[in-house]
Amino acid sequence: MRIALLLEYNGKDFCGSQSQKNLRTVQSVLEEALAIYFRLAKSTKTKKPLRAIFSGRTDSGVHAAGQVAHFELPKEMAKDWLNIDPQAFAWSVNGILPTDICIRQAALVPADFHARFKAIERHYIYRILNRPQRSPSRQDSHYFLRTPLDIEAMKEAVACLPGVHDFSAFKSSNSDKASPIIEVKYAKLLNLGEGELEFIIAADHFVYNMIRIIVGTLIEIGLKKRPADSLKAALIGAQRKLAGPTAPALGLSLVSVKYPEPYINIFKLANFNDQVDKRNEEILSEY
Amino acid sequence: MRIALLLEYNGKDFCGSQSQKNLRTVQSVLEEALAIYFRLAKSTKTKKPLRAIFSGRTDSGVHAAGQVAHFELPKEMAKDWLNIDPQAFAWSVNGILPTDICIRQAALVPADFHARFKAIERHYIYRILNRPQRSPSRQDSHYFLRTPLDIEAMKEAVACLPGVHDFSAFKSSNSDKASPIIEVKYAKLLNLGEGELEFIIAADHFVYNMIRIIVGTLIEIGLKKRPADSLKAALIGAQRKLAGPTAPALGLSLVSVKYPEPYINIFKLANFNDQVDKRNEEILSEY
Numbered sequence: 001m002r003i004a005l006l007l008e009y010n011g012k013d014f015c016g017s018q019s020q021k022n023l024r025t026v027q028s029v030l031e032e033a034l035a036i037y038f039r040l041a042k043s044t045k046t047k048k049p050l051r052a053i054f055s056g057r058t059d060s061g062v063h064a065a066g067q068v069a070h071f072e073l074p075k076e077m078a079k080d081w082l083n084i085d086p087q088a089f090a091w092s093v094n095g096i097l098p099t100d101i102c103i104r105q106a107a108l109v110p111a112d113f114h115a116r117f118k119a120i121e122r123h124y125i126y127r128i129l130n131r132p133q134r135s136p137s138r139q140d141s142h143y144f145l146r147t148p149l150d151i152e153a154m155k156e157a158v159a160c161l162p163g164v165h166d167f168s169a170f171k172s173s174n175s176d177k178a179s180p181i182i183e184v185k186y187a188k189l190l191n192l193g194e195g196e197l198e199f200i201i202a203a204d205h206f207v208y209n210m211i212r213i214i215v216g217t218l219i220e221i222g223l224k225k226r227p228a229d230s231l232k233a234a235l236i237g238a239q240r241k242l243a244g245p246t247a248p249a250l251g252l253s254l255v256s257v258k259y260p261e262p263y264i265n266i267f268k269l270a271n272f273n274d275q276v277d278k279r280n281e282e283i284l285s286e287y
Numbered sequence: 288m289r290i291a292l293l294l295e296y297n298g299k300d301f302c303g304s305q306s307q308k309n310l311r312t313v314q315s316v317l318e319e320a321l322a323i324y325f326r327l328a329k330s331t332k333t334k335k336p337l338r339a340i341f342s343g344r345t346d347s348g349v350h351a352a353g354q355v356a357h358f359e360l361p362k363e364m365a366k367d368w369l370n371i372d373p374q375a376f377a378w379s380v381n382g383i384l385p386t387d388i389c390i391r392q393a394a395l396v397p398a399d400f401h402a403r404f405k406a407i408e409r410h411y412i413y414r415i416l417n418r419p420q421r422s423p424s425r426q427d428s429h430y431f432l433r434t435p436l437d438i439e440a441m442k443e444a445v446a447c448l449p450g451v452h453d454f455s456a457f458k459s460s461n462s463d464k465a466s467p468i469i470e471v472k473y474a475k476l477l478n479l480g481e482g483e484l485e486f487i488i489a490a491d492h493f494v495y496n497m498i499r500i501i502v503g504t505l506i507e508i509g510l511k512k513r514p515a516d517s518l519k520a521a522l523i524g525a526q527r528k529l530a531g532p533t534a535p536a537l538g539l540s541l542v543s544v545k546y547p548e549p550y551i552n553i554f555k556l557a558n559f560n561d562q563v564d565k566r567n568e569e570i571l572s573e574y
Contacts, residue, residue, distance in 0.1 A: 010423045063424065087419055100423045132374055136297045136387045137350065137428065 001078045004109045005030075005052070005090075006267045007067040009101040011249065012140050016060040017067070026101060027052055030069065033096040037089075038077055055115045055257040056122060056206075061249030063141065066104075066123075066256035070115040081108070105267045113263050121185060121258035123202040126215045126251045130222075131195030142196070143215075143251035149222030151191050157221045160232040161187035161201070161214070168238040170214055171207035172246065178207050180238075189218070200255075209246050217244035288365045291396045292317075292339070292377075293554045294354040296388040298536065299427050303347040304354070313354075313388060314339055320383040321358065324376075325367055342402045342544040343409060343493075348536030350428065353391070353410075353543035357402040368395070392554045400550055408472060408545035410489040413502045413538045417509075418482030429483070430502075430538035436509030438478050444508050447519040448474035448488070448501070455525040457501055458494035459533065465494050467525075476505070487542075496533050504531035 007030070015023040019031070034050045055068040073081055081089070090103040097103070112118075129135055129142035130149045138144075161184045168180040186202040199215055217234065220226045226244070234242035259266065294317070302310040306318070321337045342355040360368055368376070377390040384390070399405075416422055416429035417436050425431075448471045455467040473489040486502055504521060507513045513531070521529035546553065 008423055065424070090420055094420055099421075099426060102420050102423055104418075104420050131391075133377055133381055133389050133391050134386075136295055136389055137352070139386060141424070 001073040001075065001081060002070055002109050002111055002113055003073055003081065004068060004070045004107050004113060004115065004266055005103050006105040007064060007069060007101065008104050009064050009067070010140065011058060011061045011063040011253075013100055014060065016062070017054050017058040017064075026058070026064075026067075027054065027069075029098065029101060033093050034071065036096050037093050038073075038080055053115050055119045056254075058254055059209075059212075059249050059252075061252075063250075063253040064255075065253055067254050068115045068119070068257045068259075070109065070113060107266045109263065109266055113259075113266070115257075118259050118263055119205075119257050120260050121202055121204060122206065123186075123200070123255040123258070124206075124211050125253050125255050126199040126201075126211055126247065127253070128197040128199070128215075128219075128251060129195055130197060140250060141253075143248050145219065147223055149197070149219065150224060151189070151197065151222065153224070153228040154197075154218045154222045155189050156228040157218055157231040158187050158189045158199070160235065165235050166238045167207055167210055167235070169234040169240055169243045170210045170217075171240070172209040172213070173240060178205055180207055182206065182210075211252060212247045212249065213243050213245075215247035215251070219247060220244040288360040288362065288368060289357055289396050289398055289400055290360055290368065291355060291357045291394050291400060291402065291553055292390050293392040294351060294356060294388065295391050296351050296354070297427065298345060298348045298350040298540075300387055301347065303349070304341050304345040304351075313345070313351075314341065314356075316385065316388060317356065318358075320380050323383050324380050325360075325364055340402050342406045343541075345541055346496075346499075346536050346539075348539075350537075350540040351542075352540055354541050355402045355406070355544045355546075357396065357400060394553045396550065396553055400546075400553070402544075405546050405550060406492075406544050407547050408489055408491060409493065410473075410487070410542040410545070411493075411498050412540050412542050413486040413488075413498055413534065414540070415484040415486070415502075415506075415538060416482055417484060427537060428540075430535050432506065434510055436484070436506065437511060438476070438484065438509065440511070440515040441484075441505045441509045442476050443515040444505055444518040445474050445476045445486070447522065452522050453525050454494055454497055454522070456521040456527055456530045457497045457504075458527070459496040459500070460527060465492055467494055469493065469497075498539060499534045499536065500527075500530050500532075502534035502538070506534060507531040 009026055014026050017026040019025050019027040030052050031050055038050065050071045052069045052071045058064055086106045090106045094102045127142040129138050129144045132146050134144050164181065164183045166180050167182050171180060182203050182205060184201065184203045186200065188200050190198040190200065192198060201211055217231050221228050221231065296313055301313050304313040306312050306314040317339050318337055325337065337358045339356045339358045345351055373393045377393045381389045414429040416425050416431045419433050421431050451468065451470045453467050454469050458467060469490050469492060471488065471490045473487065475487050477485040477487065479485060488498060504518050508515050508518065
């Protein structure tokens, strides 16, 4: 019996999503709460701990509004799931979890669902605050830069990203073995005013630190340390040294993960584009 | 010599804006930082402490993105101001201030400027999160309600607010002596999707707890505990008992304060409406 979870977390106090010995990670905190819920605490000698499999790893400090994970519930525990409404299950586990993480939704999924291998698209937002003075309310969610950025140059650079490209220049040297040939389905830089910028990117997959290196390059373009066409030049050159530095983790958030039919509606949530449309529609109609 | 300050703060750990003995308030924390900056620490027996005068009081827990305050700098200290760029002054004081408050801008203003008495309009946003599960990233900024709200009924109710009305039903009994006859210049409920709601209101002034009581009434309408026209009925009836409960402070934020000519551009910032227009324009052009 396989259960999928839609997770939100503030990455600030987590050492990334993936379990690491003696570190506080999203996976270990989640697995511990599930173990308590299903009475699989280590002190009982009965069962193996539940393993949560994530759609992908988020680095230390990276946030998530729509991370997806799944876990396999042994047959003998199936009644623990079937006796409870999925929403009530989420409430119960959220009562065990600390306040910097929560299960937004839980759902029974087909046995062949896999949070990582079935994912076809991932959406991220990187948030920047570009104004003279720091912001008390955005210090954990935005990369703060006080030097004025040339936003038009950054937008010009972003325009080359959509499509299929080799992102070898945009992966850390200690990268995973994922293919650097990536289809970027959406990439835009939004200027929300008052110094707030959002870099939104969606792709079939990402290589290690890719978004943070793209943002680091964009920021150098914004600072006029490099020309707007140097992002495209780095794509074509495909060498790490052609791109800029890795921007800090705290600005990055995994917004949503997309799955194909028949898993597309497992959480019965509006998908990313619907949300954006909703925001447009409301702002348009109200002002 | 009069200096105006544009302030941002996270209200969570402040006992409101106004100085109170032995409590951590925005005013006392700001005055202490200014005193340190101007070497007016109490241990020196030379000068009286600087007094910061705010555009209006914010309650314990209420945030501000654009609070305005001013203080009078004694003549003998004028050179301390004139020798430094206003932006550098803000940086210096921000280096003294704790991270939950900052000066966004500082400006020399005419001697007759007064943060409170010259203000002609105040803009607030009350943020609500209406979804089944709590949010780790919005627990200090949004009032979280898990019961689904009837947003259309709430919008219908809000429509009666703009214009000049008697808000006697929407002030706490221990209210200040401000007139309950108030001109509401703007009032809208925005549905930003995924359960995020923003109630935006602008008025010439507000009576004590007015926005929180309006929101408390709106939420009862959203919960179908009272009809949509009961907000209007409370306005007309002008009795506190006709309105709903006071919503919690944490959802409320003072967004901006408007001043007439010749003070209108003291901070050379885009005003509230320009910001909203900017947001519209960007979202429209980008998607």
